[in-house]
Amino acid sequence: xxxxxxxxxxxxxxxxxxxxxxxxxxxxxxxxxxxxxxxxxxxxxxxxxxxxxxxxxxxxxxxxxxxxxxxxxxxxxxxxxxxxxxxxxxxxxxxxxxxxxxxxxxxxxxxxxxxxxxxxxxxxxxxxxxxxxxxxxxxxxxxxxxxxxxxxxxxxxxxxxxxxxxxxxxxxxxxxxxxxxxxxxxxxxxxxxxxxxxxxxxxxxxxxxxxxxxxxxxxxxxxxxx
Numbered sequence: 332x333x334x335x336x337x338x339x340x341x342x343x344x345x346x347x348x349x350x351x352x353x354x355x356x357x358x359x360x361x362x363x364x365x366x367x368x369x370x371x372x373x374x375x376x377x378x379x380x381x382x383x384x385x386x387x388x389x390x391x392x393x394x395x396x397x398x399x400x401x402x403x404x405x406x407x408x409x410x411x412x413x414x415x416x417x418x419x420x421x422x423x424x425x426x427x428x429x430x431x432x433x434x435x436x437x438x439x440x441x442x443x444x445x446x447x448x449x450x451x452x453x454x455x456x457x458x459x460x461x462x463x464x465x466x467x468x469x470x471x472x473x474x475x476x477x478x479x480x481x482x483x484x485x486x487x488x489x490x491x492x493x494x495x496x497x498x499x500x501x502x503x504x505x506x507x508x509x510x511x512x513x514x515x516x517x518x519x520x521x522x523x524x525x526x527x528x529x530x531x532x533x534x535x536x537x538x539x540x541x542x543x544x545x546x547x548x549x550x551x552x553x554x555x556x557x
Contacts, residue, residue: 365528369535372498376539379494383487383546386480393480397488398550400465402456406548409452413537416445420533423509427526430519435526439510442533446503453496460485488547495543498536505529 387394423438464472467486475481509529512518518526 365531369531372535376491376494379487379491380542380546383491386483386487387550390477390480390483393477394484395550396475396477397481397484398548401488401548402459403548405452405456406544409449410540410544412445412448412452413540416442416449417534417537419445420530424523424526424530427513427518427523428520430516432513432516435513435518436510439506439513443503443506443510446499446506450496450499453492457489460489491543491547495536495539498539502529502533502536505532 419438419442423435423442426434426438460466464470465485467482467489471478471482471485473481506529509526512525
C-alpha cells in the first residue's frame with residue numbers, strides 16, 4: 332500500500348455510519364429522528380382520540396352501552412401483558428449496554444412473546460365481534476337503543492385498536508431485526524442505539540394502549556345497558 336493511500340485511511344468505530352462524524356453525533360441524530368417520528372404519531376393518534384371524545388360527548392349513552400359490551404377482562408389482560416413487555420424491553424436496553432448477548436436475546440424474545448399474546452387476545456376479541464355482528468357495515472346488528480351511535484362507537488373501536496395492532500405488528504418486525512443483531516453481538520456499551528430507539532417505539536405503542544383501555548373498555552362500567 333502506498334503512503335498516499337495509507338494517508339486516506341480513516342478509522343471508523345464499529346456501528347458508525349459513514350454520514351456521521353462520530354458515535355455521539357450518530358446517537359443524537361438517530362434519537363432525534365425517532366422522537367420526531369413519535370411526535371407525528373402522537374398527532375396521528377391524537378386526531379383519533381379527539382374524534383372519540385367529540386362523539387362520546389354527543390352520544391354518551393350509546394358509547395357507554397358499547398363500552399359495556401366489550402370484555403374488560405381481555406382488555407385488562409392485554410394491559411398487563413404490555414406493561415410486562417415494557418419491563419422486558421427496558422431490561423433489553425440495560426443488558427445491551429452490558430454486552431450480554433444471551434440475556435439480550437432472551438429478553439427480546441420475551442418481549443416479542445408478550446406482543447404476540449397481545450395480538451392473540453385481540454384476535455379473540457375481533458372474532459367475538461364478528462360472531463355477534465358488531466362490525467360496522469351492512470351486517471351490523473345492535474339489539475339495544477341508539478344503534479347508529481353504537482355503530483360509530485364500534486367504528487372508532489376497530490379503527491383505534493386496529494391501527495394500534497398494526498403498530499404492534501410493525502414492532503414485532505423491528506424486534507426480529509434487533510434480535511438478529513443482538514445474536515450477532517453487534518451491541519455493547521459503545522453501541523446500542525438501535526435497541527434504545529426500538530425500545531422508544533415499543534414503549535410508545537404500550538402507552539397508546541394505556542390510554543385506549545380506559546377510554547374504550549371502562550366508560551361507565553358501573554352501569555348496565557341493554
